[in-house]
Amino acid sequence: MTSAAGDIRAGNIRAGNGEGTGYLAAAGRARAALESIRRTADARLEPVAVIGASGRSGSSLCRALAAEGLSFRPVVRSAARWAATGLAGEPRLADLTDAPALRAALAGAGRIVSCAHARHAPAILAAAPPGVPLVLMGSTRRFSRWADDHGDGVRQGEAALLASTRPGVILHPSMIYGAQGEDNVQRLAALLRRLPLAPLPGGGRALVQPIHQSDVTRAVLAALRRKWETPQAVVIAGPEPVRYADFLRAVCRAAGFPPPGVVPIPLAPLLAAAPLLRLLPGLPRIRAAELRRLTEDKAFDTAPMRTLLGVAPIGLEEGLALTFPPR
Incomplete structure (x- = not known):
């Protein structure tokens, strides 16, 4: 051989x-x-219990598992939402705050993936069968200097996993785009179509490093197959950071319209104007926290992603071409 x-x-x-x-x-x-x-x-992985299987990342993972012939068990709160994905498989119903139901849903799993918010990590760790490896989805929001409930919950979830003896990993994706129904670049494109100018704090010089959903799914599959001796945390992101203004222009080009001109503007006026956007029909809501995060660099080392998971992420232009296919 x-x-x-x-x-x-x-x-x-x-x-x-x-x-x-x-x-x-x-x-x-x-x-x-x-x-x-x-x-x-792979047989030792099965069945893979997928918590949050009806969400964007969860359903993408389930499609990939099905394509590879791996059995999975969707763990969801709503049977109707699972049915709406069009995927086969009988769901196990469990609310993450219902310990007995969650324990029953996870019983007999060979591996567990949670696409739910990382704040639920303590409940999942308590309900999971002893020794079964766990892959959690976190967020690079945990590195933001602008504290909020989302970032705090991710930090708490990471701490719970790392303090445990459970083999596994928490993956911290940067901004995810390209998933079916995602509202990051799609929402941005919808806004930019309506604006003659794009006011950006600092002129959009801060760095971003978005990751395509397909790379997120590949990273989760690789994490499932890897033997984790100890719990770890791994950032997953696009191949290289870009200025936010350049990211904005790339989104416009991929969506098929010319980008508006970028106007540098201090953060304070943007924060004051953000609530007014809700009064304008057809414009998506922009949260104050989102504007604040536009002022901080979100650039990450992808070497651990490449070496531990063997995933080389696709470039932004390629990912956007997949997100906005030619019409």
């Missing part, structure tokens, strides 16, 4: 004669053996 696999990698298969036929047969056996090994390893 090793020889045949080596010949495949080296391109040493010579078809059209008996020797080539022998190589091809050996190569087929090698591939079958490698696939058998992979399937045996």
Whole structure:
């Protein structure tokens, strides 16, 4: 098997004669053996309990698991919301504040993924079967200097996992875009279509490093397959940071309209004007906390993502092309 696999990698298969036929047969056996090994390893993952399976990241993960032939168990609060995804599978109903129901929903799982908010990590850790590895979804919001309930909850969830003896990881994605129904770049594009000028604090010089949903899903799949000796935290983000103003322009180009001019403006007037946007029909709501975070750099080292998970994220232009397909 090793020889045949080596010949495949080296391109040493010579078809059209008996020797080539022998190589091809050996190569087929090698591939079958490698696939058998992979399937045996994957069998130890199954079933994968997916908490929050009806959400954007959860449903994307379930589609990927189904495509790879891995069995999964959706754990959701609403059977109707799960049915709306169009995915097969009988859901287990459990509210994360209902410890007995959550414990029953997770019983017998080979791996557990939670796409729910990381603040629920203590409840999940308490309900999960002993020793079953856990993959949690956090957020790079945990690094923001602008404290809010979301970021505080992520920090608390990370602390709970790292203080436990549970093998697993909490993945901290940067801004996620490209998911079905996501409201990050889609909402931004809807706003920019209506604006002749884009007022940005500091002229949009702060850095952002968004990640496409497909890379988030690949990272979760890799985390499921990795053997975690101790609990860890790993940031997952796009390949490189860009200025927010350049990100804005890239979104406009991908959505098919010219970007508005960027106007540097102090943060205070924007904060004062934000509530007024709610009075204008057709404009999405912009929260004050979102404006504040536009003033801080969100740039991250993706080396751990690449080395621990083996995921090389796609570039922004490619990701936006997938998000705004040609019409």
